[in-house]
Amino acid sequence: MEALISLLLVTMSSIFLSVSGSNLESFLQCLPQHVQPSNPISDVIFTQNHSNFQSVLNAYIKNRKFLIASTPKPLAILTAKHESHVQATVICAKQAGLELRIRSGGHDYDGLSYISTVPFVILDMFNLRSIDIDIANETAWVQAGATLGELYFKIANTSKVHAFPAGVCHSLGVGGHISGGGYGNLLRKYGISVDNVIDAQLVDVKGRILNRESMGEDLFWAIRGGGGASFGVILAWKIKLVAVPEKVTLFKVDKTLAQGATDVLYKWQYVAPKLPEELFIRVMILVPKEEKTVSPNDCHEMSWGQSTVFFLDSSQNVTSIDVLLQRPTEAKISFKAKSDYVKNVIPREGLEEIWKKMIDNENMFMQWNPYGGRMSEISESETAFPHRAGNLFLIQYYESWPEEGINATDLYTNKLRDFYDSMAPYVSSNPRNTYLNYRDLDIGISSNNQTSLKDAEVYGTKYFNGNFKKLVEVKTRFDPDNFFKNEQSIPPGNLN
Structure with missing residues (x-):
C-alpha cells in the first residue's frame, strides 16, 4: 500500500508540473500580443531558469523565514516597466489559468504578495515608481512601486511646508501600503493615507485602466482600506498633500x-x-x-523630511535625508x-x-x-x-x-x-479587530485556495467590521470570477 501511495503521489506531482508548464507556456506566448513594440515586455520576464530569477525574487522578500528553499516559488516574475505590461500580465494570467500575486514593496507580513500554493506568477511593481508633485494644487501622482522614502524625499525637496500622512518604514511600497489604510504619525492631525487620496489608477480584471470617474465611487471606496489586491492592480494614487510647519519637534x-x-x-x-x-x-x-x-x-527640532528619518531611528544624527532613497537589501x-x-x-x-x-x-x-x-x-x-x-x-x-x-x-x-x-x-472583542496592513494569517484563511464567504467572514469582520458586506458586494460586481485572490482576499458573493 505504501508503494502504491508513493507512486500515486509521484504521478500526481508529474501531472501538476506538466499542467504548470503548459500554463506558463501559454502565458508567455500571450504577453507580447498585448503590448506595443515600442514597449517590449521580454526584458521584464524572469522565469525560473533565468540567471537573475532568484535575486529578483529575493530582493523584495522582507521576512527571512520566507527565503528558505521550501517556500513555494512563482513560475515567473514580471517586473513591469510600463502600464501595458501590467495590463498584459493580468489578461494573460487569467487566460492561462495562473494565479497572480501583486508586489509593490514586499512588506506583506505573511508573504501573500509573493507566495502561493498553486501555480502562480508575481507582478512586481518596483520599476513603476514615478512621483509627480503639483505644489500649486497641493497634490501628487505617485506610482505604486515608489517607496514611502522616495515619496517623502521628493516632497521634502519640493516644499518645506508640505507632507503626506503615511507610515514610518521608508521601504514600504506605496501601492499596497495605501490600499490597506496607511497608518502613520500624522493620523491624529490628518487621518491616515486613504483619507488623503483623491484619485487612483487601477487595472481591472479585463485589463482596462480605470480612474476614479471610470471605476465609480464604490470601487474607489473599496480600494481605500479594503486591500487593492482583491479588486485589481493599483497603478498609481493621486494624493492630497497636507500642511506642516517648517520645523517640527520630536522627542524620545x-x-x-x-x-x-x-x-x-x-x-x-x-x-x-x-x-x-x-x-x-x-x-x-x-x-x-x-x-x-x-x-x-529629549526634544529635537528639525524639518518634516528629517523627522521621517529620526522617527524610524532616533539614534541617528539626522543631517541628510538621502537615506530615504535606499532600496531594500536582503x-x-x-x-x-x-x-x-x-x-x-x-x-x-x-x-x-x-x-x-x-x-x-x-x-x-x-x-x-x-x-x-x-x-x-x-x-x-x-x-x-x-x-x-x-x-x-x-x-x-x-x-x-x-x-x-x-x-x-x-x-x-x-x-x-x-x-x-x-x-x-x-483588547476589542466580538470581533477582535486587527489592522489589514499587519497581515496575520492566524486570524483566519480561505480553504483549498478558493475563498468562500464562510471563510472570509472570519477574518473579514476582524479587518473590516461592518464594511465587509459592502466589500463583498463591490467584489461581486467587479471581479465575479474571483481572479484577484489570496488567502485573505475579499470573495464575490456567489461563492459558498
Missing part, C-alpha cells in the same frame, strides 16, 4: 519599570488620545538589553507580527501582568499608537478602513529572531501567539 524618552514606566503608561492611555491633534506620542515597549536613563536633551531577520485595537483603558494590574509575560521574551516588542483627533471625526464607513472613533490606540506585536530553520520559526511564532492570547481581556 526612555523609562524603565524602576523609573515608574507603569504609571506613565497607565496615564498615557487617558491622555494620548485626547491631546491636541498636532501631538502624536507612540509608545514602544520592549525588554531592554541594558538599563536606560532619560536623556537630558532580509536579515525572520519575524511574525500581530495587532489589536484597545477601546478601554488597561488597568495597572493588567499592565503589570503584561510586563511579567514580556520579561521572558526579549525578542518581542509592542508599539502602542494613539488614536483620537481626526481619527475620531471620520465615519467608519467613509472608506473601507473602519477603525475610527471608540478606539484608544492600536497595538502592534512584533517578534523577531536571528536563527534560521523551521524549529526557530515555530518556537518564536508560538511565543508570540501565546502572548497575543494573553492580551484578550484587554
